[in-house]
Amino acid sequence: MKEVLRFENVSMRYHTKQGETVAVQDLNFSIREGEFTAIIGPSGCGKTTLLSLAAGLLAPSNGRILSSGVSFGYMLQRDELFPWRTIEKNLYLPLEIKGTNTPKNRERALALAEKYGLKQFLKSYPSALSGGMRQRAALIRTLALNPDVLLLDEPFSALDYQTRLNVCNDVYKIIREENKTALLITHDISEAISVADKIFVLSKRPAKILSEHVVSFPEDEPLKRRENKEFSKWFEILWEELNS
Amino acid sequence: MKYPMTRLGEYTQEHLDYLKRQKKKNATITVARVAILLVLLLIWELAARFEWVNPFITSSPSRIIKTIGGLYADGTLFYHVGTTLSETLIGFFIAVAVGYSVALLLWWSEIFRKVSEPYLVVLNALPKIALGPLIIIWCGTGSEAIIFMTVLIGLIVAILNMLGGFMSTDENKLLLLKSMGASKWQILTKLVLPSALPEFISMLKINVGMAWIGSIMGEYIVSKAGIGYLIVYGGQVFKLDLVMSAVLILCVLAAAMYALVSLLEKLVVKNTQ
Ligand SMILES: Nc1ncnc2c1ncn2[C@@H]1O[C@H](COP(=O)(O)OP(=O)(O)O)[C@@H](O)[C@H]1O
Ligand SMILES: [Mg+2]
Numbered sequence: 001m002k003e004v005l006r007f008e009n010v011s012m013r014y015h016t017k018q019g020e021t022v023a024v025q026d027l028n029f030s031i032r033e034g035e036f037t038a039i040i041g042p043s044g045c046g047k048t049t050l051l052s053l054a055a056g057l058l059a060p061s062n063g064r065i066l067s068s069g070v071s072f073g074y075m076l077q078r079d080e081l082f083p084w085r086t087i088e089k090n091l092y093l094p095l096e097i098k099g100t101n102t103p104k105n106r107e108r109a110l111a112l113a114e115k116y117g118l119k120q121f122l123k124s125y126p127s128a129l130s131g132g133m134r135q136r137a138a139l140i141r142t143l144a145l146n147p148d149v150l151l152l153d154e155p156f157s158a159l160d161y162q163t164r165l166n167v168c169n170d171v172y173k174i175i176r177e178e179n180k181t182a183l184l185i186t187h188d189i190s191e192a193i194s195v196a197d198k199i200f201v202l203s204k205r206p207a208k209i210l211s212e213h214v215v216s217f218p219e220d221e222p223l224k225r226r227e228n229k230e231f232s233k234w235f236e237i238l239w240e241e242l243n244s
Numbered sequence: 245m246k247y248p249m250t251r252l253g254e255y256t257q258e259h260l261d262y263l264k265r266q267k268k269k270n271a272t273i274t275v276a277r278v279a280i281l282l283v284l285l286l287i288w289e290l291a292a293r294f295e296w297v298n299p300f301i302t303s304s305p306s307r308i309i310k311t312i313g314g315l316y317a318d319g320t321l322f323y324h325v326g327t328t329l330s331e332t333l334i335g336f337f338i339a340v341a342v343g344y345s346v347a348l349l350l351w352w353s354e355i356f357r358k359v360s361e362p363y364l365v366v367l368n369a370l371p372k373i374a375l376g377p378l379i380i381i382w383c384g385t386g387s388e389a390i391i392f393m394t395v396l397i398g399l400i401v402a403i404l405n406m407l408g409g410f411m412s413t414d415e416n417k418l419l420l421l422k423s424m425g426a427s428k429w430q431i432l433t434k435l436v437l438p439s440a441l442p443e444f445i446s447m448l449k450i451n452v453g454m455a456w457i458g459s460i461m462g463e464y465i466v467s468k469a470g471i472g473y474l475i476v477y478g479g480q481v482f483k484l485d486l487v488m489s490a491v492l493i494l495c496v497l498a499a500a501m502y503a504l505v506s507l508l509e510k511l512v513v514k515n516t517q
């Protein structure tokens with residue numbers, strides 16, 4: 001499988017009046033097409049920074065970030081649906097921004113919404129939807145531009161535990177079904193194990209890569225993975241590494 | 245938007261009781277409000293009528309009605325009301341429009357924002373009435389001077405309030421738009437302006453008050469007509485009935501203008517939680 005994104009000795013420093021913060025240091029890793037990669041690290045270690053670098057929203061202080069001309073779609077911790085727009089209009093937002101708000105693209109977005117159970121909510125405002133439904137709408141909005149790679153910044157952490165498990169399951173299935181490459185960053189070890197093909201473990205700030213694990217389960221669904229005996233073994237391994 | 249839980253006919257008795265109680269409570273509040281007003285007016289009237297107080301100084305409801313009737317009869321009521329109303333409205337709209345535009349400019353350019361900050365702070369703190377003599381010299385003693393005063397009083401407040409609204413745009417929503425590759429113009433029109441709508445409305449509300457302060461204060465300094473003029477004139481010739489009548493008219497007009505803004509709020513700010 002070909003590489004879609006590659007970090008080469010990437011470092012990133014923030015400059016503020018209070019001083020200089022090294023957010024990430026000498027990162028080397030790559031992600032491959034079709035893979036679901038998870039990066040775990042403690043809070044404040046530089047995960048969001050890493051994702052912003054990947055999306056090209058920030059330029060690295062040192063090193064290079066190579067991508068094979070793929071397009072990125074960003075999904076944030078909260079759904080960030082605009083409360084003054086209906087769900088339908090929210091889905092069209094990225095199309096408007098890109099200037100590709102054509103009937104064909106709108107139809108594509110609507111088809112996705114319908115396929116993944118949002119049809120009845122299209123004319124509703126976000127406040128009428130549950131947290132899980134809203135996060136699903138946020139995913140469909142991200143998919144509306146048909147990006148090659150999804151960048152997920154702790155997309156479930158604002159949800160309560162029950163909802164988080166279910167939405168994670170949903171989102172995973174949608175991403176698989178749409179054949180997207182995904183890069184998930186999270187501080188939640190079990191979430192990473194339940195979805196990832198590959199896991200990178202980050203150190204405390206400045207984030208460095210401590211280890212890389214290829215994860216494979218016979219089950220292809222987060223909720224089922226969690227029931228597998230292997231799951232807790234993985235959890236122990238990663239827990240050790242994160243807290244060492 | 246909420247789901248209609250059940251249709252009206254399907255509400256439980258408990259919920260119907262709740263609705264009834266709520267309705268009763270609201271009715272009680274309204275009745276109490278009106279009653280307090282009526283009782284106060286009655287006491288005022290009686291106190292003046294039986295000369296417990298000097299009606300020459302305190303006026304009374306019936307004298308106020310008579311005075312307003314007199315103004316209406318000699319045709320000056322609408323002249324004075326119209327003068328002040330137009331000054332207030334023109335001043336209000338100029339302050340709001342210019343304030344909004346300047347706030348936009350300041351949002352757009354960080355340098356501009358930083359440079360102008362001390363000026364805004366000082367201008368905001370300055371009591372505008374101190375500029376009275378200057379205004380007379382610059383604008384004369386006509387309506388222009390009063391409109392100028394109204395604008396002056398409302399403008400800085402409008403700028404600061406709107407800028408606050410624009411600057412408090414949600415960081416994560418900004419990040420989201422940037423990740424989609426939005427231009428600054430798109431960020432402005434798709435996110436900043438709509439999300440600052442509540443601040444816009446609250447700025448309008450504040451500026452209704454500011455505009456009345458401005459126009460009445462302006463009329464105190466210079467004027468030949470208007471409600472503020474009636475108040476000053478009434479004070480000078482010791483016609484307290486006239487002063488009270490003018491204040492009453494002012495209350496009604498200010499309340500009406502505030503109500504209009506509230507109505508606008510109901511119409512536009514529906515879905516921004
Ligand atoms: N815009 C910024 N300016 C200055 N420092 C920042 C900025 N963004 C993040 N940081 C700092 O960089 C570090 C990493 O932040 P972040 O990437 O958000 O971590 P995480 O997502 O893992 O919680 C933190 O110490 C944070 O304070
Ligand atoms: Mg983060």
